[in-house]
Amino acid sequence: MILTKEYNVKKNDFVNAGKVSVEVKRLLKETGISPSTIRRIGIACYEAEINMIIHSLGGDITFNVEDDGKVTLSFDDVGPGIPDIERALVEGFSTASMEAKEMGFGAGMGLPNIKRVSDEFSISSSSEGTHLLIGFVEQ
Amino acid sequence: MKSVIKYGLDTCTKCLKCVKSCPTGAISQKDGKIKIDDEICVNCGRCIKECYHRGLEALRSPITKIAEYDYTVCLIPSSVAHNFTSNSEIEEAFYAIKELGFDEVFDLSGYEGALFEKYREYAEKTAEPVIASFCPVVNNLVRIKYQLLESDLIPYNYASEIAAKELKEKLKDKGNVGIFNLVECEAKLALARHPFNSEYYVDHALAIADVLPLIKLTNLENKRIRVNLSKTGVNCSNTVSNPGTEDIIVADGYEKVNAILDSAEFGLLTDVKLMMLYPCFNGCIGGHLTWGNCFLTCKNFHKLQLKDEVQEVTLSQITRTTDGDVKQARALKDRLTFFKKVNETLEKLPGYDCSACGLQTCRIMAEEIVAGNKTIEECRVHRALEVINESK
Numbered sequence: 135m136i137l138t139k140e141y142n143v144k145k146n147d148f149v150n151a152g153k154v155s156v157e158v159k160r161l162l163k164e165t166g167i168s169p170s171t172i173r174r175i176g177i178a179c180y181e182a183e184i185n186m187i188i189h190s191l192g193g194d195i196t197f198n199v200e201d202d203g204k205v206t207l208s209f210d211d212v213g214p215g216i217p218d219i220e221r222a223l224v225e226g227f228s229t230a231s232m233e234a235k236e237m238g239f240g241a242g243m244g245l246p247n248i249k250r251v252s253d254e255f256s257i258s259s260s261s262e263g264t265h266l267l268i269g270f271v272e273q
Numbered sequence: 274m275k276s277v278i279k280y281g282l283d284t285c286t287k288c289l290k291c292v293k294s295c296p297t298g299a300i301s302q303k304d305g306k307i308k309i310d311d312e313i314c315v316n317c318g319r320c321i322k323e324c325y326h327r328g329l330e331a332l333r334s335p336i337t338k339i340a341e342y343d344y345t346v347c348l349i350p351s352s353v354a355h356n357f358t359s360n361s362e363i364e365e366a367f368y369a370i371k372e373l374g375f376d377e378v379f380d381l382s383g384y385e386g387a388l389f390e391k392y393r394e395y396a397e398k399t400a401e402p403v404i405a406s407f408c409p410v411v412n413n414l415v416r417i418k419y420q421l422l423e424s425d426l427i428p429y430n431y432a433s434e435i436a437a438k439e440l441k442e443k444l445k446d447k448g449n450v451g452i453f454n455l456v457e458c459e460a461k462l463a464l465a466r467h468p469f470n471s472e473y474y475v476d477h478a479l480a481i482a483d484v485l486p487l488i489k490l491t492n493l494e495n496k497r498i499r500v501n502l503s504k505t506g507v508n509c510s511n512t513v514s515n516p517g518t519e520d521i522i523v524a525d526g527y528e529k530v531n532a533i534l535d536s537a538e539f540g541l542l543t544d545v546k547l548m549m550l551y552p553c554f555n556g557c558i559g560g561h562l563t564w565g566n567c568f569l570t571c572k573n574f575h576k577l578q579l580k581d582e583v584q585e586v587t588l589s590q591i592t593r594t595t596d597g598d599v600k601q602a603r604a605l606k607d608r609l610t611f612f613k614k615v616n617e618t619l620e621k622l623p624g625y626d627c628s629a630c631g632l633q634t635c636r637i638m639a640e641e642i643v644a645g646n647k648t649i650e651e652c653r654v655h656r657a658l659e660v661i662n663e664s665k
Contacts, residue, residue, distance in 0.1 A: 136613045156535060163420060164615070166608025173421040173538065180539040199612075203605050272605065
């Protein structure tokens with residue numbers, strides 16, 4: 135493993151929204167991974183981080199760079215879970231609060247966007263929490 | 274790009290303000306000597322502003338260089354127009370600038386306006402938002418710090434270079450032709466052949482702040498040079514009269530420019546087609562080497578009679594042919610190994626980013642240690658902590 139980092143994200147912490155993604159992006163630029171791959175990672179990481187802030191009760195983001203340059207990000211929150219993942223993966227479907235929408239978040243593009251840009255995508259959810267794992271390899 | 278910024282004093286108080294102010298970590302200090310890394314300096318001039326002792330300065334050509342040429346042309350950017358309150362004043366100023374010893378003065382606003390039109394055409398054809406490439410600071414920041422946006426930089430040349438190339442072609446019978454460009458900032462000083470012998474059509478860059486105080490605007494007896502300033506061109510040097518449109522985002526000030534580039538890297542600027550980014554306040558009229566106060570001169574725009582016309586240009590004329598120095602990319606595997614070692618070294622460093630070692634951050638120090646240029650003993654805090662631990 136080249137690098138492992140863990141970050142904590144709090145519910146409704148819009149003030150610090152995006153800070154983890156900025157840090158992840160900054161670190162990735164030092165690795166020699168190609169800009170086009172980092173761009174995909176940045177977009178996915180930002181969307182997933184914002185998702186956590188808007189929808190979840192908070193949780194952790196784990197960022198891994200593996201020996202071959204593969205990057206994985208896992209987002210593990212503590213609830214309340216996504217009732218219908220199939221619907222959440224449809225573009226434009228949103229359950230974001232008015233508060234979030236007023237701040238420009240929650241357009242319903244989050245999960246579909248993340249899936250579109252990532253090479254590996256797995257998600258599981260129950261009322262105890264949602265676990266999203268995404269992976270990226272150099273193309 | 275070569276750094277135009279040099280340290281001129283014999284001594285340095287080691288306050289480290291310049292080291293900390295650098296957006297790319299290009300400055301370091303060792304034994305009172307300031308060193309600037311040419312590869313990553315973007316010539317933004319922030320360090321010059323931070324140096325309380327006026328030790329840092331930008332290398333530039335003096336106007337006396339005119340004597341070295343048979344025929345000289347002075348390019349005048351549209352930002353200069355903001356120093357005057359009427360068209361007749363501008364025409365007198367053009368005459369007065371020519372009187373400093375140039376054979377010809379050339380108004381750049383037509384080319385600046387034409388470039389803006391071409392940026393808009395280019396932006397219409399692309400899916401991603403694109404970045405106007407008139408500012409060398411923004412261009413270099415993208416190459417060094419925002420690499421993910423490199424393909425979004427519009428590959429067009431600078432207005433001064435387009436004009437200088439045309440003029441050299443047109444004036445080739447005049448012998449040794451020297452093209453001088455009046456510039457607003459440190460970064461544009463670097464867009465000239467001298468003093469670095471770089472491959473530019475502009476031969477010398479002169480600071481507006483050096484030249485405007487020399488001109489004599491009294492007793493001109495109505496002597497003028499006809500100038501047809503392009504409204505679009507003049508607009509482009511000033512963000513107050515050019516606040517952007519529905520799909521063009523205009524921003525001034527370094528922090529704003531950075532925030533926008535960060536947003537763009539995350540793909541958040543979905544409604545934007547074109548980014549016009551000016552690291553200086555109120556656009557190019559706020560450059561460090563301009564004459565008037567940009568918070569006052571921005572108002573002069575409304576007092577001028579300007580036409581909408583721009584110079585006719587073709588794409589082959591404006592497309593950039595030479596690109597900046599391309600850094601040799603190492604293989605991914607080597608980079609990853611280096612990255613891993615840097616992170617491990619970083620764990621051993623205190624993490625204060627105090628710059629006491631002369632480098633901006635602990636990360637840069639860790640990189641230097643891994644590269645073998647520094648040792649961990651050179652970290653003052655690390656050493657102090659060791660002493661404290663031993664005495665316990």
